[in-house]
Amino acid sequence: MADLRIFSYMPNPRIWKATIAARLCGVSLDLRGARPGELADWLWDFDARPLTEADRSGKAGMARQSRTGFSGQLYKTDEFLAAHPFGTVPAAFSPDGGTGIFESNSIARAVARLRRHGPELYSIDPYKAARIDSFLDVSLVFARDGQNYLLALNTGAINDIIHGQAAKAFEIYLDGMEAALVSGHGYLVGDELTLADIVFTAELCSFAREAAHHERLAAQALPMIFHDGVAASYPRAMAHFKDLCARPAFAPDIAPFMEKIEARRQQAATD
Ligand SMILES: N[C@@H](CCC(=O)N[C@@H](CS)C(=O)NCC(=O)O)C(=O)O
Numbered sequence: 001m002a003d004l005r006i007f008s009y010m011p012n013p014r015i016w017k018a019t020i021a022a023r024l025c026g027v028s029l030d031l032r033g034a035r036p037g038e039l040a041d042w043l044w045d046f047d048a049r050p051l052t053e054a055d056r057s058g059k060a061g062m063a064r065q066s067r068t069g070f071s072g073q074l075y076k077t078d079e080f081l082a083a084h085p086f087g088t089v090p091a092a093f094s095p096d097g098g099t100g101i102f103e104s105n106s107i108a109r110a111v112a113r114l115r116r117h118g119p120e121l122y123s124i125d126p127y128k129a130a131r132i133d134s135f136l137d138v139s140l141v142f143a144r145d146g147q148n149y150l151l152a153l154n155t156g157a158i159n160d161i162i163h164g165q166a167a168k169a170f171e172i173y174l175d176g177m178e179a180a181l182v183s184g185h186g187y188l189v190g191d192e193l194t195l196a197d198i199v200f201t202a203e204l205c206s207f208a209r210e211a212a213h214h215e216r217l218a219a220q221a222l223p224m225i226f227h228d229g230v231a232a233s234y235p236r237a238m239a240h241f242k243d244l245c246a247r248p249a250f251a252p253d254i255a256p257f258m259e260k261i262e263a264r265r266q267q268a269a270t271d
Helices: 013-025 036-041 053-058 078-083 104-113 126-155 160-181 195-219 235-246 251-270
Strands: 004-009 029-034 042-044 063-065 073-076 091-093 100-102
Touching: 004 013, 004 036, 004 104, 013 029, 013 104, 013 195, 013 251, 029 036, 036 042, 036 073, 078 091, 078 100, 100 104, 104 126, 104 195, 126 160, 126 195, 160 195, 160 235, 195 235, 195 251, 235 251
Parallel strands: 004 029, 042 073
Antiparallel strands: 004 091, 063 073, 091 100
């Protein structure tokens, strides 16, 4: 039996926080899910699975209006909503299904706490652990602005106000990360890899998905925010990101994804 079950659409940079930590710490994960468009045809439950005809006809009460990132109805069981009161994915569960863990940063913390070997990604020193939390909190604030931006790009609701808010959020986030790396210790917290670095990497990957919408941006004469030139403004933060992306625990999730993003950026540059 796996140490933790996670239900999500895939690929999803938010679950990479957990998968990267799990590779480093010897934690076993049971990942369940499908591509984003397919999750409307799944039963959202501890025992998440594609819907059967019986699910659809016999349990209409499970159909709930989606709120963020999905349109239409999603089939969530009462048990799922008891474990996940905000009804979101990624949704993690203890092996017996008794405990729901939501918010991708908290799921990553759970993995670090379940550590069997390897690095202490969520320090045993209370001050350091709290500092890691500080980075996770600013990352969540950034993620929220990034999510608004990406959803607006997805639905075509993008405008210069939403773009401006995302650009500001990106600048504030990277300014802080650049400043944190000035100390020269090589990591965001102390001189070893922690969840702060993992979450930072995953959030930048998430934001990088704007490149998939370069045509929509171009149609409104809006520039890409996370473009190649960003490295000149934030050399430490971007070097850290690049270094982490290439590491063995990160690359299985990130390398294929960033290759596609890079191709989109090149395409945007030549369009
Ligand atoms: N901050 C959350 C974001 C989770 C979230 O917003 N999930 C959306 C998909 S992007 C969702 O599950 N929506 C379900 C619904 O609309 O009912 C995290 O990092 O886990």
